[in-house]
Amino acid sequence: xxxxxxxxxxxxxxxxxxxxxxxxxxxxxxxxxxxxxxxxxxxxxxxxxxxxxxxxxxxxxxxxxxxxxxxxxxxxxxxxxxxxxxxxxxxxxxxxxxxxxxxxxxxxxxxxxxxxxxxxxxxxxxxxxxxxxxxxxxxxxxxxxxxxxxxxxxxxxxxxxxxxxxxxxxxxxxxxxxxxxxxxxxxxxxxxxxxxxxxxxxxxxxxxxxxxxxxxxxxxxxxxxxxxxxxxxxxxxxxxxxxxxxxxxxxxxxxxxxxxxxxxxxxxxxxxxxxxxxxxxxxxxxxxxxxxxxxxxxxxxxxxxxxxxxxxxxxxxxxxxxxxxxxxxxxxxxxxxxxxxxxxxxxxxxxxxxxxxxxxxxxxxxxxxxxxxxxxxxxxxxxxxxxxxxxxxxxxxxxxxxxxxxxxxxxxxxxxxxxxxxxxxxxxxxxxxxxxxxxxxxxxxxxxxxxxxxxxxxxxxxxxxxxxxxxxxxxxxxxxxxxxxxxxxxxxxxxxxxxxxxxxxxxxxxxxxxxxxxxxxxxxxxxxxxxxxxxxxxxxxxxxxxxxxxxxxx
Numbered sequence: 001x002x003x004x005x006x007x008x009x010x011x012x013x014x015x016x017x018x019x020x021x022x023x024x025x026x027x028x029x030x031x032x033x034x035x036x037x038x039x040x041x042x043x044x045x046x047x048x049x050x051x052x053x054x055x056x057x058x059x060x061x062x063x064x065x066x067x068x069x070x071x072x073x074x075x076x077x078x079x080x081x082x083x084x085x086x087x088x089x090x091x092x093x094x095x096x097x098x099x100x101x102x103x104x105x106x107x108x109x110x111x112x113x114x115x116x117x118x119x120x121x122x123x124x125x126x127x128x129x130x131x132x133x134x135x136x137x138x139x140x141x142x143x144x145x146x147x148x149x150x151x152x153x154x155x156x157x158x159x160x161x162x163x164x165x166x167x168x169x170x171x172x173x174x175x176x177x178x179x180x181x182x183x184x185x186x187x188x189x190x191x192x193x194x195x196x197x198x199x200x201x202x203x204x205x206x207x208x209x210x211x212x213x214x215x216x217x218x219x220x221x222x223x224x225x226x227x228x229x230x231x232x233x234x235x236x237x238x239x240x241x242x243x244x245x246x247x248x249x250x251x252x253x254x255x256x257x258x259x260x261x262x263x264x265x266x267x268x269x270x271x272x273x274x275x276x277x278x279x280x281x282x283x284x285x286x287x288x289x290x291x292x293x294x295x296x297x298x299x300x301x302x303x304x305x306x307x308x309x310x311x312x313x314x315x316x317x318x319x320x321x322x323x324x325x326x327x328x329x330x331x332x333x334x335x336x337x338x339x340x341x342x343x344x345x346x347x348x349x350x351x352x353x354x355x356x357x358x359x360x361x362x363x364x365x366x367x368x369x370x371x372x373x374x375x376x377x378x379x380x381x382x383x384x385x386x387x388x389x390x391x392x393x394x395x396x397x398x399x400x401x402x403x404x405x406x407x408x409x410x411x412x413x414x415x416x417x418x419x420x421x422x423x424x425x426x427x428x429x430x431x432x433x434x435x436x437x438x439x440x441x442x443x444x445x446x447x448x449x450x451x452x453x454x455x456x457x458x459x460x461x462x463x464x465x466x467x468x469x470x471x472x473x474x475x476x477x478x479x480x481x482x483x484x485x486x487x488x489x490x491x492x493x494x495x496x497x498x499x500x501x502x503x504x505x506x507x508x509x510x511x512x513x514x515x516x517x518x519x520x521x522x523x524x525x526x527x528x529x530x531x532x533x534x535x536x537x538x539x540x541x542x543x544x545x546x547x548x549x550x551x552x553x554x
Contacts, residue, residue, distance in 0.1 A: 127412075140229070155407070155474060355438045385446075415481055
């Protein structure tokens with residue numbers, strides 16, 4: 001029985017190998033089979049030229065074409081120009097929205113497998129999206145921007161990601177069965193998509209429990225219109241959260257740990273950390289920099305493993321505002337580590353501090369004449385390192401591109417991260433005299449170190465190819481997206497553009513000079529038909545003209 005099973009398995013393997021070889025041979029043959037088909041069609045037409053009366057038909061067609069009026073050529077070229085123009089507009093709009101040609105995408109998706117390409121379509125990998133540590137307040141900042149400009153700074157995708165974060169941070173399924181009715185209401189509020197509905201549910205929960213922490217957080221984020229109102233609500237939430245967390249810790253010390261789940265304790269801890277971080281951001285926005293720095297340092301000291309909020313980036317920004325560059329250097333020494341994920345804030349702040357030490361005496365003319373000093377080389381290397389990590393930032397810092405409000409989520413090394421960094425750190429680069437001049441003179445040199453960024457990196461991993469699609473989802477439509485590496489226009493857009501321009505020129509010239517263009521068309525037809533007729537005469541000299549008659553007689 002075992003021998004029979006092994007033989008049957010061998011037969012199955014042989015059949016599969018044979019089918020695989022046949023399939024590979026067919027795919028290989030597609031590469032040259034179209035040439036064989038073309039030659040076969042030409043041969044059949046040559047054999048059947050007498051029954052089909054090809055010569056008579058060609059002569060008749062030439063006579064008809066020569067007898068056509070110039071208006072026909074004007075209509076023909078005008079129609080061709082219109083059709084190619086419509087195709088060009090569609091291709092351009094599709095390319096602006098999706099970053100690729102429609103004709104090329106259809107060809108790759110449907111024709112490539114038939115012509116021997118890969119059976120599995122290539123898919124762009126998903127890029128990990130991070131919470132923006134410097135995200136603004138919806139009610140006090142984003143909503144005011146929308147009212148002033150009639151443009152929304154947040155996309156639907158960005159808002160949905162924030163809703164998922166809030167659900168994971170501030171709610172749990174046990175809240176639906178909680179004795180406190182406010183927790184059940186807030187469980188529904190965090191899952192509500194409409195802003196007004198969320199705010200109404202939070203106010204309802206606050207009416208049931210005036211100390212409901214999650215309701216106070218939601219109202220501070222989305223309803224409060226000024227930073228002072230935001231701070232007032234967060235302080236109230238902080239007092240309530242601290243009292244609940246102390247009460248919970250007291251129960252644990254008294255031996256009632258079984259009544260408190262780890263998920264519940266983690267949720268209360270997350271609430272406290274989130275509220276304290278937002279209070280520190282309120283203090284920074286209100287100009288109380290020392291208070292904000294102290295709050296952030298205390299958070300990092302008490303919760304060193306909670307890197308998901310990236311509080312150290314908030315601390316770096318506050319210390320730069322205070323011009324406490326030595327303290328910034330200490331923070332960078334701790335977090336600019338190979339084992340930790342990098343960010344534009346870390347890389348470009350390192351470059352800023354390096355540039356600060358040399359930019360006062362830096363001059364492009366002197367540098368080109370005498371060369372760079374060791375300290376200048378170090379600063380330039382730091383700038384090249386930062387540019388390799390995120391190549392979109394320099395254009396915003398040099399104000400070659402306009403900055404919009406940053407999204408609530410960012411993509412590391414993407415345009416969204418560049419917008420968020422420039423929005424918060426442009427003033428720090430301007431404060432250091434000569435830093436932007438040094439950046440302007442040296443940042444493009446980084447691209448000579450990484451000529452193929454999608455295939456090989458220099459100091460970091462190769463630049464991810466998925467940033468463009470993710471940034472299009474995170475940034476608003478009125479923002480002109482920065483794409484790296486800069487993509488050339490697809491061939492079909494260039495081809496349709498040339499075809500539209502050429503046919504439009506022909507139509508206009510034919511309309512203005514009909515007689516001249518008719519003579520040019522006849523001369524062109526004569527030139528094109530001359531080599532064809534020469535080949536036909538040569539073939540007739542070798543092949544009997546009555547071959548079809550001989551074949552039918554046989």
